[in-house]
Amino acid sequence: MGSGRRVLLRPGRPVRYPGCLVIMSENLFLTPGLARAGHYAELYSQLEALTTTEPDLTANLANTAAALRQAFGFFWVGFYVVRGEELVLGPFQGPIACTRIRRGRGVCGTSWAEGRTVLVPDVEAFPGHIACSSDSKSEIVVPVFKDGKVVAVLDVDSNQLNDFDAADQAGLEHLMQLAAAWF
Numbered sequence: 001m002g003s004g005r006r007v008l009l010r011p012g013r014p015v016r017y018p019g020c021l022v023i024m025s026e027n028l029f030l031t032p033g034l035a036r037a038g039h040y041a042e043l044y045s046q047l048e049a050l051t052t053t054e055p056d057l058t059a060n061l062a063n064t065a066a067a068l069r070q071a072f073g074f075f076w077v078g079f080y081v082v083r084g085e086e087l088v089l090g091p092f093q094g095p096i097a098c099t100r101i102r103r104g105r106g107v108c109g110t111s112w113a114e115g116r117t118v119l120v121p122d123v124e125a126f127p128g129h130i131a132c133s134s135d136s137k138s139e140i141v142v143p144v145f146k147d148g149k150v151v152a153v154l155d156v157d158s159n160q161l162n163d164f165d166a167a168d169q170a171g172l173e174h175l176m177q178l179a180a181a182w183f
Helices: 036-051 057-072 106-114 166-180
Strands: 006-008 014-017 020-023 076-083 086-093 100-102 118-120 138-146 149-158
Touching: 036 057, 036 166, 057 076, 057 086, 057 149, 057 166, 076 106, 086 106, 086 149, 100 106, 106 118, 106 138, 106 149, 138 166, 149 166
Parallel strands: 006 020
Antiparallel strands: 014 020, 076 086, 076 149, 086 100, 118 138, 138 149
């Protein structure tokens, strides 16, 4: 964030952020007409300002899921957190979801087991896809790393086929670098 720049995050409560004054608001501010890559960059700075002073993991994951859904209109956005040998549902936005996923199962379990982003243009074509909702058509899952280990995954579903691309992958991976600090 540049010196003197204002970012709105919550009403009426100024917060000091290195090099700028952050005025809190309930809305995201995204420039109309930008491609997704530009919106990811704008979203990153707003989420960074929102989460930098918040020590609670649940609050940060919840606000991130809400911001992604609000910014892009995705069908489902949420986190699964590694708990022993399973991924356990964390904060999310969208319809109810699968609660526990085993390592290597479905798109989320595959991302965790392989430690890589998995982008699926058509979930029906993904071997072993776990259908939490028949409305989900495409999906991207991004791991969150802490000390070289996957500690969670971000799962984003769309009700459109082939809705994710390299710009989504790059933008979400960058956001998950920010998320690593929350664990």
